[in-house]
Amino acid sequence: MTYATPSYDRKRLTPGIVHIGLGNFHRAHMAVYLDDLFALGESHDWAIIGAGVRAPDAAMRDALKAQDCLSTVIELDPKGQTARRVGAMIDFLPVEAGNQSLISAMTRPEIRIVSLTVTEGGYFINASTGQFDPSLPEIVADGANPGRPATAFGAIVAALRARRAAGMQPFTVMSCDNLPGNGHVTKAAVVGLARLSDPDLAGWIAANVAFPNGMVDRITPATGPRERAMAASFGLGDDPVPVTCEPFRQWVLEDNFPAGRPALEKVGVTFTAHVHAFEMMKIRILNGGHATIAYPGGLMDIEYVHEAMAHPLIKGFLEKVEREEIIPYVPPVPDTNIDAYFDLIVERFSNPEVADTERRLCLDGSNRQPKFIVPSIRDALAAGGSVKGLALVSALWCRYCYGETDSGTHIPPNDPNWDALQGLALAAKADPKVWLSQRTIYGEVADDPRFVAAFDAALTRLWRDGTAHVLAEYLRGAG
Structure with missing residues (x-):
């Protein structure tokens, strides 16, 4: 194979x-879109400089x-795998304490976007309030x-401080992480952190820096021996960090880029x-669907999602929960048939x-x-609908966290x-x-007696x- x-x-x-956070998802998603765009002869002044702020990022570098x-x-199409070398990134900054190389790079005038994949849990959100926690x-x-920050947000604040002092236009900060209102969440983290050391700078960031919201989607498994063997089958056995992914990808963005942006609409990005x-459709149906099939599979000693x-019990469970307790409360999406979207999710899983x-x-x-399941429970309860299936999803998670499958x-x-x-x-186990x-x-x-009882x-x-x-009981209507 070639x-x-x-x-x-x-x-x-x-x-x-x-771009901060060079994990599998970024390299199979944003980097691929840019690679496709560059292949059209477009936007060649938008290449990526990679960066990381955690010690493990050094190994990726x-x-x-x-x-x-x-x-x-490597795209994992059931009809046949294909491999490509993606060239959208042209450098990877040193990973170092204090992040001076990162701050210097973000201060360069040609850098007009700083993007992030730092995981859903990397935004310093208080679990009780759902807000940034200073x-x-x-x-x-x-x-x-503030001069030697350890976090990505600290480095962004330091770079914005330097650009402001030099009279430069700020860059746009674009989250590519899978969380609701990712632009709003990122703005809260950057402004909230700046406020601790420089309230005037925080006000300037809030007024002048763009934080577009976006929805991203592509399934990218972790890399292990199987994925490295696939790379070797294409003659790329010397690559220790290949990425595998499904054929499907999606990126939806607000068009809020005052400093400019690549022409991503030419390669399938929806603005x-x-x-x-x-975002709500994807989080409720896809991510909620993942949670729905995860814990019964884990408890039944099933290794792979497919x-x-x-x-039949797990697929039937997914179908029933989605169609009766999740999809009815997903608002309409422009130019999208939600039932067809769910059918595509089943195919992808x-x-x-x-x-x-x-x-x-x-x-x-x-x-x-709390992001993918509880909001659907809340909406179903508010509408007077059934929550038996969603309560079972939550109970399966509890049972999984006991630390032992059904087989022991x-x-x-x-x-x-x-x-x-x-x-x-x-x-x-004694008192649910x-x-x-x-x-x-x-x-x-x-506090809702209907959910508590279920x-x-x-x-x-x-x-x-x-x-x-x-x-089986649930699918028979007895659960």
Whole structure:
């Protein structure tokens, strides 16, 4: 098998973007869109300079610098795999304490966008309030030492301070992370951090810096031996960090780029004032769907997502919960048939080539459940609809956090708050309501007697009868 290489002259590219967080998703998503755009002969002044602010990012830098910043991206189409070398990134900054190289790069006048993939949990949000938390230790440290920040947001504030002092136009800050209102969330973090050391600068950022909201989507499994073997089959066995991904990708953006932007609409990016509608559809249906199939699969010792989708109980559970308790409360989306969108989600989850794992979907439920599942519960309750299926999703998460599958197999820690969750799950075995004491997860939903009763019944049955039996009962309408 062969692989495609950039059809444009990379030596003629000049940078316009600094991107912080060079994980698999960025390299299979934003970098691919830019690679496609450059291949059209467009926007060659928008190449990426990569950056990282965490010590582990240094290993990624070493790997990519050794191959001239090229990324191997393998699309896992059931009809046949294809590989390409993506050349949109032309440099990767040193990863260093104090982030001086990053700050200097973002101060360069040709840098007009700073983009981020720092994970959904990387925005320093207080779980209780859902707002930026200036009291968190890393933020307090950056506020006290703004000249040598440790966080991405501290580095952005330092660079904006330097640009303002030099009379330069600020860059646009663009989150590419999968969280609701990612532009608003990013603005809150940057302005909130700036306020700790320089309230006047914070006001200037709030008034002058653009933070467009965006919705991003592409399934990109973690890289391991299987993915490296795939790269080797294409003659790229010397790449230690290849990326695999599904064929599907989507990017929806607000067109709010005062300093300019690449012509991404020419390669399929949707620019719209209605990002929130696309975002809600994706978070509720896709991310909520992932949570729905994750925990029953994990408890039934199923390793891969496509194997879970091949199990009639799990696929049936997904279909019933989505069509009866999630999709009815998703508002209309411009030029989109929501039922057809869900059918596409089922097809994507069922792709055997992706080999995404149930364990990855089960990761970090304490961060994902309040974003992807609880809002659907809240809307269903407000509309007087059923929440039996969503309560069962939540009960399955609780049962999973006990740390043992239905067969007795040990489940290794799979959440940043695993110890606390495991303790609550143990207590909830005797009293299911203990689990709902997590106000940061459930909020006022935990006070609704309809949800409490449905959760109590679901968890009790899971312990008594096991996952498969409870799913079968639910599908028969007896659950």
